[in-house]
Amino acid sequence: MSQTDSKTAHEIDPKAEAAENALAMKIILTVLVLIVLWGLAIFFFGVPGLYIPAVIATPIIYILLITVARGG
Template sequence: MTASETATRETAQASHAAHRDPDIAIAGPILLTVFVLLAAWAGSFVMWGVPGLYVPAVALVPVMMGLLIWISRG
């Protein structure tokens, strides 16, 4: 590979990175966060059994209620 081929490849990669879709760029961190939260929930079930499964769900009831109120207000 010559120096000019390397420069051309780097320019093409920089051009491609500049035209990334912002929706695709944000999807990775969101999916990672969801995966980590689900893994933590599964870990709590493994460590504490059934209470580790339902206590986090019960604790999130006020959060979901607030989210539903926030959505309904527009």
């Protein structure tokens, strides 16, 4: 018996892997767009462009942390 004859416990499904890669790419692009938009806000509005988006994001991040901690 050679290594090529043995079956692995984890078979890779190409469709599932492609779906995971697509989801990961969407998440990465979303984060990059948000960072660029925040950078543009800082460029155009100065210090308020830095802290106002952070203040607005605080309750959103808080709710996300509670959701993740509860497992839902």
